[in-house]
Amino acid sequence: MTVLAATDLHRSYALDGAAVPALRGVSLQLKAGDFVAVTGPSGCGKSTLLQLCGAMDRADAGTLHLDGRDVTALTDAELTRLRRDRIGFVFQFFNLLPTxxxxxNIALPLLLARRPESEAFAAARALADRVGIGHRLRHYPAQVSGGEAQRAALARAVVHRPVLLIADEPTGSLDSENGRTVLELLGELNREFGVAILLATHDAGVAASAGRQVRMKDGRIV
Ligand SMILES: Nc1ncnc2c1ncn2[C@@H]1O[C@H](COP(=O)(O)OP(=O)(O)OP(=O)(O)O)[C@@H](O)[C@H]1O
Ligand SMILES: [Mg+2]
Structure with a gap:
């Protein structure tokens, strides 16, 4: 099943009256269970592409289908629901809610989807155990290490069983050992849950662990 089908995506940012082109016609397909790494130099458009593919932003031109739905035809409310129910996110700086x-934090996607608290917390506990932070659940984000925070973010990203996981530099602020752990967990979640992963990285070693690599330059796939 095709999870993501992007065709000829364009996106420019307006800055001081000028348009800064970030994507200049990118096409990409992911099927269920694919693990794709996007690489390329700083500023080539990786994060912009991931934001579009995660339904966090809209393209200026091109078409995008996520989980079989034409994103361009969705209202903002429908887009929010698609993002909440079908997509998970992992970022370089964890983006856990500090309070x-x-x-x-891990249960939040289920609570936002109005699932019963008992079910949401049970699922969160099980996933926390799975990623090795079951003993840190009462801690707040400021009270855990970077590696623990990112493992919590990974658990949060898949607790609602999304079809697509967007990971923008998920190892970018971790030391090499924690980076390796997070990468291994990503691979395991990909295989166990069949979640498709679209990951951006500068790091050739990180990219090598994906099933497929896509290289970008100046807003295009090369
Ligand atoms: N909000 C914005 N306003 C103006 N220009 C922007 C904005 N966000 C990104 N850009 C520009 O768009 C281009 C692509 O940026 P993007 O963040 O997608 O690159 P990236 O490949 O993720 O880079 P990095 O590896 O440094 O994270 C860059 O030239 C950047 O300067
Ligand atoms: Mg980026």
Missing amino acids: LSLLE
């Missing part, structure tokens, strides 16, 4: 415990 919630790790348990609450």
